[in-house]
Amino acid sequence: SQQGEEDPQALSIQEGENATMNCSYKTSINNLQWYRQNSGRGLVHLILIRSNEREKHSGRLRVTLDTSKKSSSLLITASRAADTASYFCATRNSGNTPLVFGKGTRLSVIA
């Protein structure tokens, strides 16, 4: 079964630095999505990248997708303390299949 796995499991950086999180998966996908979850809260959709796309930007977020390596990365530039959260990738392997989430990367941004 397909599975998103993020690395690192935890990342601690200083405010202003860039944060890079990676996600790998096992089977072919229709799209890959990144979500943020603040401690004890719900999931906030950040960005969706389709299987035929290689890179996507949204504000300080940059997502890349390499389908040949079955991997994606999420880059947060100029990080802020408010970016402290867990970040999850989730994949969908066809139009109407459910999202499959990874375990997440816990990002701590220190002011």
Add this chain to the structure above:
Amino acid sequence: EPEVTQTPSHQVTQMGQEVILRCVPISNHLYFYWYRQILGQKVEFLVSFYNNEISEKSEIFDDQFSVERPDGSNFTLKIRSTKLEDSAMYFCASSESLAGYSEQFFGPGTRLTVL
């Protein structure tokens, strides 16, 4: 901005009791989902629902679970006889369509604690 809401935010129950978790999806959305997240683990899909019936369900969604859309706004998840291992955060989500590119909007979750 429209959002998915869930009640209660925290539910504590005794093992063997029935619980109903409630969700109000975004009003023009047609597809509804339940996911759960056991503490420290992945978010796992439970069930999707469309046109008053289950579209897909996972292995987790056994006979102890049921979903219902009792009226035009609420979407509920019922656990008939809770077990300790049902303790988790339960998330409701909704989307406009079932298309793969349609974003799923998640609610803030209900933390279920089974004692």
